[in-house]
Amino acid sequence: MWATKLLNLNLKTAQKRREMALHKLEEIRLDAYESSKVYKERTKAFHDKKITPKTFTAGDQVLIFNSIVKLFPGKLKSRWSGPFHIKEVLPYGSITLLDLEGREFTVNGQRVKPYMADNNIPRDTSDHLGDPDNA
Incomplete structure (x- = not known):
């Protein structure tokens, strides 16, 4: 008992301090979660804005x-x-x-x-320009 009185350890105030610290920690965790969620949404919106949709049909x-x-x-x-x-x-x-x-x-x-070239011009895929080894 004398050690408790000497160090002025009051269990009720220590318990309240610990509860407040846990609540602050929980608030910090929730703020971090929310800012992470906002960051992911903004990154996804930026990425989706840069994507150009490609639509192809038969015959293209x-x-x-x-x-x-x-x-x-x-x-x-x-x-x-x-x-x-x-x-x-x-x-x-x-x-x-x-x-x-x-x-x-x-x-x-x-x-x-x-392929955006003129469709009337036939093109051979085997032609390679500038290959000095085959010349």
Whole structure:
């Protein structure tokens, strides 16, 4: 008893102080959660604003992004190959394409972009300009 009196330890005031500290901690946690939620919403809105929607229909011409070119970089090599004709647009973003020989294959819709050249000019995909090794 004398130690409690000496240190002036009152259990009721210590309990109230501890409760107040826990309530402050809970408020800080809720504020952090709310600011995180606001940050995520603003980041998502910024990201969604930058996305350009791509809508493709059967018969359109598209180019395909070739990710293998990244492994063997060339300064003037194009990372896009094509053009290819769209045969069918499948659900969930996949697209069935036809090459110039009539073979069909399916790719992810994120790998394609519209081909904006004149449709009357035939184009051969095997021509590569500026390859000094084959000259």
